[in-house]
Amino acid sequence: xxxxxxxxxxxxxxxxxxxxxxxxxxxxxxxxxxxxxxxxxxxxxxxxxxxxxxxxxxxxxxxxxxxxxxxxxxxxxxxxxxxxxxxxxxxxxxxxxxxxxxxxxxxxxxxxxxxxxxxxxxxxxxxxxxxxxxxxxxxxxxxxxxxxxxxxxxxxxxxxxxxxxxxxxxxxxxxxxxxxxxxxxxxxxxxxxxxxxxxxxxxxxxxxxxxxxxxxxxxxxxxxxxxxxxxxxxxxxxxxxxxxxxxxxxxxxxxxxxxxxxxxxxxxxxxxxxxxxxxxxxxxxxxxxxxxxxxxxxxxxxxxxxxxxxxxxxxxxxxxxxxxxxxxxxxxxxxxxxxxxxxxxxxxxxxxxxxxxxxxxxxxxxxxxxxxxxxxxxxxxxxxxxxxxxxxxxxxxxxxxxxxxxxxxxxxxxxxxxxxxxxxxxxxxxxxxx
Numbered sequence: 001x002x003x004x005x006x007x008x009x010x011x012x013x014x015x016x017x018x019x020x021x022x023x024x025x026x027x028x029x030x031x032x033x034x035x036x037x038x039x040x041x042x043x044x045x046x047x048x049x050x051x052x053x054x055x056x057x058x059x060x061x062x063x064x065x066x067x068x069x070x071x072x073x074x075x076x077x078x079x080x081x082x083x084x085x086x087x088x089x090x091x092x093x094x095x096x097x098x099x100x101x102x103x104x105x106x107x108x109x110x111x112x113x114x115x116x117x118x119x120x121x122x123x124x125x126x127x128x129x130x131x132x133x134x135x136x137x138x139x140x141x142x143x144x145x146x147x148x149x150x151x152x153x154x155x156x157x158x159x160x161x162x163x164x165x166x167x168x169x170x171x172x173x174x175x176x177x178x179x180x181x182x183x184x185x186x187x188x189x190x191x192x193x194x195x196x197x198x199x200x201x202x203x204x205x206x207x208x209x210x211x212x213x214x215x216x217x218x219x220x221x222x223x224x225x226x227x228x229x230x231x232x233x234x235x236x237x238x239x240x241x242x243x244x245x246x247x248x249x250x251x252x253x254x255x256x257x258x259x260x261x262x263x264x265x266x267x268x269x270x271x272x273x274x275x276x277x278x279x280x281x282x283x284x285x286x287x288x289x290x291x292x293x294x295x296x297x298x299x300x301x302x303x304x305x306x307x308x309x310x311x312x313x314x315x316x317x318x319x320x321x322x323x324x325x326x327x328x329x330x331x332x333x334x335x336x337x338x339x340x341x342x343x344x345x346x347x348x349x350x351x352x353x354x355x356x357x358x359x360x361x362x363x364x365x366x367x368x369x370x371x372x373x374x375x376x377x378x379x380x381x382x383x384x385x386x387x388x389x390x391x392x393x394x395x396x397x398x399x400x401x402x403x404x405x406x407x408x409x410x411x412x413x414x415x416x417x418x419x420x421x422x423x424x425x426x427x428x429x430x431x432x433x434x
Contacts, residue, residue, distance in 0.1 A: 006049065010101030011056040012094045013065060018056075020044075021098035023106035028099045041065060045072040055105040057081050058113060066115065077105060077112040084110070116236055123207060123233040127226075130200045131277065137193040143186045144170070147179050162190060198352075204229055205353035213238075216327055218345050219337040220320070221380075222288030225349050227281040231324060234278035244325040250274050253282070253318040270314060279317070286316035293380040294336050295387035296320075302391060336383045338376040 012019040013036065020031040034044050045068055048054070054069055055077040056062055066076045081087055084104060086097050104110045116124065141162065148156070153173065158166045170183060208214040208225045217228040234251070241247040248254050252273035259265040272279070290300040296316060303312035327334060351357055
């Protein structure tokens with residue numbers, strides 16, 4: 001293949017080959033296939049010109065292909081399949097897909113997705129591996145529960161079936177040979193997966209201790225190291241987002257909006273665009289956050305009274321994303337944190353990372369820590385009461401709006417005629433006053 005200069009090149013990537021198309025001076029032509037291997041991609045990269053641009057869709061190997069091609073071309077554009085319209089095309093072949101990418105790139109109509117740096121890619125891979133291991137462990141544990149159900153053993157007499165007492169109880173059960181073999185095999189699998197999970201969590205914890213952003217996010221009660229690291233791996237550099245609303249939309253926590261003609265805008269379910277794992281950890285963190293006293297708990301209670309538990313939890317997750325943007329953008333810790341709780345979480349991260357424990361080396365510390373925790377909870381309850389009063393005063397002074405006519409309801413977060421915007425309460429603004 002001859003040397004290409006100043007052209008737009010589209011790659012339709014598959015496991016074994018890449019279909020190539022070239023757009024030059026508004027004309028698109030197919031250029032055959034190349035093998036999807038490091039050697040062939042390197043040879044292909046050397047055949048390109050320094051002013052060429054290359055476009056390809058996000059796939060399993062897209063980032064590695066982009067890494068190989070980047071030093072040899074002007075730009076490599078990795079795009080989302082949802083932004084190309086290729087999926088909706090009536091005629092869809094590898095050749096047509098490559099030609100479409102080349103034509104859109106030549107016309108300047110492709111928006112590149114953000115390419116994570118090496119540190120972010122490593123963190124994402126470790127978190128994904130941990131998630132796979134945890135799911136495998138859950139399946140192994142479910143096999144044991146299934147054995148107990150088949151043999152009508154009822155509820156185990158211990159709270160933790162896989163702890164010391166639970167394993168002793170399992171070993172004393174009289175089960176048929178095949179069921180006993182299943183239990184022993186599953187227990188060996190659980191032990192192996194526990195060791196693998198501990199190994200990958202050790203790497204994640206060590207990275208968190210080196211990250212000021214991760215430690216800052218953990219100052220929020222209910223946010224642990226996995227939540228903080230998953231959030232940071234999903235967004236990368238928070239400075240990419242000019243506003244908190246942009247971050248909320250990137251994570252898919254913004255409500256969908258429908259508006260046509262003279263009808264008011266109506267809000268629906270969240271868009272669920274972006275990282276599913278980041279949304280999941282934010283929702284999981286929201287379950288823990290609402291158990292702690294503070295403004296976020298008051299926010300949850302206020303929404304739960306009007307919209308129910310499920311929607312209130314999602315709203316708290318969205319509030320957490322907004323709060324995280326302010327914390328990272330301003331370089332501040334959470335104003336309503338509980339310092340002893342934060343210190344405890346960081347100490348657990350250090351132990352997970354491999355630091356030695358201090359069992360038996362501290363005396364008379366527990367009572368002091370407990371008094372500190374109670375004092376901090378009292379301060380958090382004061383902050384919650386202050387937030388509740390502020391919202392009540394704001395609602396009392398707010399002008400009453402007439403309810404729109406019609407059988408359908410306008411969403412709580414949607415102003416008639418306008419798209420929804422994130423809440424601008426004091427919790428999101430990160431004020432230092434209670």
